[in-house]
Amino acid sequence: MGGLMKALLPIGEQSMIEHVSRQMSRLCSSVTVVVASEEQGKLLSGLNYPYLIDETPGRGPLAALHTALAYNCYSAVWVSACDMPFVSDKAAALLLREMEESGSMAAVPCLEGQLHPLQAIYRAECVEQVERCLQEGDYRMKGLLNKLNVVRVTEDKFHAAGINLSFIENINTPEQYEAALQVAEEEWGVAVGGSRLSNHGL
Numbered sequence: 001m002g003g004l005m006k007a008l009l010p011i012g013e014q015s016m017i018e019h020v021s022r023q024m025s026r027l028c029s030s031v032t033v034v035v036a037s038e039e040q041g042k043l044l045s046g047l048n049y050p051y052l053i054d055e056t057p058g059r060g061p062l063a064a065l066h067t068a069l070a071y072n073c074y075s076a077v078w079v080s081a082c083d084m085p086f087v088s089d090k091a092a093a094l095l096l097r098e099m100e101e102s103g104s105m106a107a108v109p110c111l112e113g114q115l116h117p118l119q120a121i122y123r124a125e126c127v128e129q130v131e132r133c134l135q136e137g138d139y140r141m142k143g144l145l146n147k148l149n150v151v152r153v154t155e156d157k158f159h160a161a162g163i164n165l166s167f168i169e170n171i172n173t174p175e176q177y178e179a180a181l182q183v184a185e186e187e188w189g190v191a192v193g194g195s196r197l198s199n200h201g202l
Helices: 016-025 038-047 060-070 089-104 124-136 142-149 155-160 174-188
Strands: 033-035 051-053 077-080 104-111 119-123 150-154
Touching: 016 077, 033 038, 033 060, 038 051, 038 060, 051 060, 051 150, 060 077, 060 124, 060 142, 077 089, 077 124, 089 119, 089 150, 089 155, 104 155, 119 124, 124 142, 150 155
Parallel strands: 033 051, 104 150
Antiparallel strands: 077 119, 104 119
């Protein structure tokens, strides 16, 4: 994405990480960013977000999740990748409720049959299974989900609650970023531009 850290891409009147954090703050007592290196942490320092450095970089989102859970002091964690500009506190609240009512270890959106583990809720106890996956060399998020009692929350639950499914969309290409800017302009009513095109974000 042109060399710019995705978390710092502008979306609406804020950077993507600022928007994600604002949404998470509506539901969470605190928001912490997991970064891959000290350099990434310094790039975010101007935003005054507490951050953790991934203890085992190079092993993907699973390792970042382990870092988040290992330093967590709450009973559950809302995990969001930093490149998901339309995260929803209402969607997260629904996931949390589904997890608590089912007694599951995690609640994960399952839309059109696809799981979205980087926009999900995990109990703190999941750290043990995450550690096991890392020790076994299985760095896939789906590998973790296979070891957990997970409640899969389908689109009908979100539709019934009036929640737009855009909360699971992420940005990996310039085209996706331009599309997100257009959606932000239409839904938020702000002028946006993509001149700077280049995850308690993971």
